[in-house]
Amino acid sequence: MTTDGNGSDILLEVQDLRTYFYTHEGVVKAVDGVSWNIKKGETLALVGESGSGKSVSALSVMRLIPDPPGKIVSGRILFEGKDLLEMSPTEIRHIRGNNISMVFQEPMTSLNPVLTINRQLTETLELHLHMDKASARERAIELLYTVGIPDPAERIDDYPHQFSGGMRQRVMIAIALSCDPKLIIADEPTTALDVTIQAQVLEVIADLSKRFNTSVLIITHNLGVVARHASRVNVMYAGHIIETGSAVDIYGNPQHPYTLGLLQSVPRLDQEKKTRLVPIEGSPPDLMNLPPGCPFQPRCRFAIDKCSEENPMLESVGENHWSACWVAAKEGGLPK
Secondary structure, three states, X not given: OOOOOOHHHEEEEEEEEEEEEEOOOOEEEEEEEEEEEEEOOOEEEEEOOOOOOHHHHHHHHOOOOOOOOEEEEEEEEEEOOEEHHHOOHHHHHHHEOOOEEEEOOXXXXXXXXXXXXXXXXXXXXXXXXXXXXXXXXXXXXXXXXXXXXXXXXHHOOOOHHHOOHHHHHHHHHHHHHOOOOOEEEEEOOOOOOOHHHHHHHHHHHHHHHHHHOOEEEEEEOOHHHHOOOOXXXXXXXXXXXXXXXXXXXXXXXXXXXXXXXXXXXXXXXXXXXOOOOOOOOOOOOOOOOOOOOOOOHHHOOOOOHHHHXXXXXXXXXXXOEEEOOHHHHHHOOOOX
8 A cells, every 4th residue: 555656755664564472372463564654854643542553663663672572574664765674783773863763652761760861862972973972961951952941051960850751751852853863753752741741742842843854753542642743644453554644634534433433532622511422342352363354343333244254455535545444445434
């Protein structure tokens, strides 16, 4: 499935990626044949419940899958036309943290508690940009100022526990930005933060993306989080991408029952106070024992007989809009 005809604008392209985990109980097909791309300067959202394969997709791009038990079984990950999966450990270390950076979901477990903020920022600068200590410190202070840390020259020698949760996440963003990467992967960057700080952190990421023309992949379980910032959205379920399209299409005209369920479970300010949220019934499937047919079929209120027999492929349901749903394909769209 090709989602963009303008190949010259593609920064990263994932082709038929399969990442499995081999356990004593069986094989967990965490990512099972996904394809997507991100363009230069674009913000792309990867959305889905916990266990849908979002973070594993990102870790596969970074070549950080723990082996054992995990293994990238097949596929290609092309960054500026070069396959990351064919690179040597030395080559991928040059890409990781330099051209592709990652902001993890819990900064307190990502930052080293016994090292100062200065050391954790300057280490990357000294390693990848070969700066001396004085130049790296100056650059680190500049980065803290860029992400909105007050009095950065005073705070740079503090330890992570001396910062609030929102400030720690800003430090993580500063580290990710330190080498002027072409792509930032933000894996649930606001999960541990309250709603107000969530908005601030997302605004920081969006502003920096525009200023530096940096591509951003935002991974989240909440469609509401990325409504304002993402230009395109990929919705994942049970290791598959089940809908992909522009943010306008995904939010305004969802064409997969799972996407519709995610949207209906998000509180909205334009609804009456007494309006009840509509939960998605049931639980995500066991990735070691997926049901036949569409993996969402047991939870789907629109399911037809064919849904339990064959897993649908992504099919066009509009311009640059694809959905893997037999009902949407058969009826010309989901029932309203």
